[in-house]
Amino acid sequence: MASKRKIVSISCAIAGLFLGAALVTAGIYLNSASFRDRLINSVNPTISGRILIENHHLSLLSGRLVLGGVRLEDAGGHAIVELATVRINIALPALLRRTLHVEQLVLADVSLRLAQTSDGQLNLTHAVAPVRPRSETSDPPDRPQTATWNLRVDDLRLLRTRIRYHLLEKKMTIDAAQLTVTGQGDLGQRTARLKAAVGHLHLRSPRLVQAADDVILEAAYDPLARRPISIALRLADNTVDMDADLDLDNRFPRITASAALNLDLAKVLDWVPAAVDLTGRAQGRITATGNVFDPVLTVSLTGDNLCGYGLKGMQVALEGGMARRQVDIRRLVVTNPVGRVALSGALDMQAVFPESFQQAQADIHSAAYRADVRLQAIAPEKLPWLKWPLPGLYHGGIVLSGTGFSPSHMTAKAHVDLAADGVRAAPEGQALNMDLAADVDLAEQRLTLSGGRLDVGDNGLTLAG
Incomplete structure (x- = not known):
């Protein structure tokens, strides 16, 4: 028995030496420039662009791969993607369970130069596109069904990244600098979490130049x-x-x-x-x-201490929604130093989009609308830019309904009720009280005064026509 154990021990030692020698030899070859060049030269002929890698290091025992000086170029030799360092740690035992378990993936000092090509596609898509795409008409060969693999990433890091995206048609350039991305995910569990932080974001276009700092986007997916x-x-x-x-x-x-x-x-x-x-x-x-x-949409918004258009301290409240391409404004109230305005109404777009918003069957002038505007204690002279000549308090409302949004297409009608108290044409003049009702046909450009009264002191005037 002792001799058998000795033989087994010697055999294991010899096998271990051979295995160690094989691993060392494989490691030397896999870390050589010739292997790297051979691998790159086998990939580059199959894509439209070109991949370059300056150096790499692979550890078979720890499952670590480090790439340096990674570069993806387009067919003209212009760099699209540059990465100073790519480091990936893989849990090798998980491969036995058909799981690619990435313990850590770090991409550092990354530069992406993205742009639309003349056909509207992304230059990155063109660069990695196969040179000879498989024919869509040919049937793929029958292959035996194999077990699926799972992908799990515990720690994803994108460090010191800059992205420039140029949209040729819109003549717009978006720059994102000092970008950091962290995340994790499990394909088997169908979970993912991602956080992106942009130190500086800059947008340039013929109509807009804008910048923002410290933009953070977080996204997660959890099926449970x-x-x-x-x-x-x-x-x-x-x-x-x-x-x-x-x-x-x-x-x-x-x-x-x-x-x-x-x-x-x-x-x-x-x-x-x-x-x-x-x-x-x-x-x-x-x-x-x-x-x-x-x-089906529901909207509930409030605005506090709004300022603009010569007004300060405005309060706004909006309640509304949409269903079957019909917009319903249940309540829109604006309160400000000039007074209070309340609006309710609807916009029916079913004539434009009979089934859904996927395809329009008519122009927007076919949409029907209805609006009811109520004015409460409005003092228009408080708006300096309006230069209202008749100061006073105005009340009333306008009910408008019809179709069309331009004079050539408009078939709307409106009913106006307007009352005013204490209106003065001059500071020393007598106050005027007014109460008017009118109907307006915008298509025929006709105004019908259905009733009205003006009172100045003890004098009164009744209007109609």
Whole structure:
């Protein structure tokens, strides 16, 4: 028995020596420049671009791979992607369970130069596109069914990254500098979490030049949550928090989503090309359910201490929604030093989009609308830019309904009720009280005064016609 154990021990030692020698030899070859060049030369002929790697190091025992000086070029030799360092740690025992378990993946000092090509596609897509794409008409060969692999990433890090994206058609360039991305995910559990922080974001276009610092985007997917998708956006003191559930198994994708907003309007509206003179904070919630091409929306927004257009201290409250392409404004109230304005109404777009928002069957002038505007104690002379010649307090309302949004297409009609108290044409003049009712046909450009009365002191005048 002792001799047998001795033989086994010697055999194991010899096998271990051979295995160690094989690993050392394989390690030397796999870390050689000739192996790296051979691997790159086998990939580059199959893609439209070219991959370059300056150096690499692979440890078979620890499962660590480090790449240095990684570069992806387009067909013209222009760099699209540059990475100073790529480091990946793989848990080798997990391979026996058909799992690619990446314990850590670090990409450091990354530069991406993205641009639209002349055909509207991304230059990165062109660079990695196969030189000879497989024919779509040929049937793929039958292959035996194999067990699927799982991918798990415990620690993803994208450090010191800069991305430049140039849109040729819009002549727009987006620069994101000092970008850091962290994340993790498990394909088998269908979970993922990602956080991106941009130190400086800059946008340039013919109509807009804008910059922002410290932009943070967080996204997560958890199939066990009530709403699996969650997204949070932070820009200075602006926040948008959204959670959603997207169902792609139906003929039309369906969504259930809710977004909470807390915005500094001055900083947000800076990113809008059109000039909007409005500052203050807006808060609220927007929900969406149903078909993504025909959603049911509910909107609840408030604005506090808004300033703009010569007014300060405005309060705004909005309650509304949309269903079957019909917008319903249940309540829009604006309170300010000039007075109080309340609006309710509807916009029916079913004539434009009969089935969904996927395809329009008519122009927007076919949409029908209705609006009811109520004025309460309005003092228009408090608006300096209006230069209102008749100061006083105005009350009343306008009910407007019809179709068309330009004079050549408009078929709307309106009913106006207007009352005014204490109107003075001159500071020393007598006060005028007024009560008028009129109907307006905008298509025929006709005004019908259905009733009215003017009172100045003891004198009165009744109007109609």
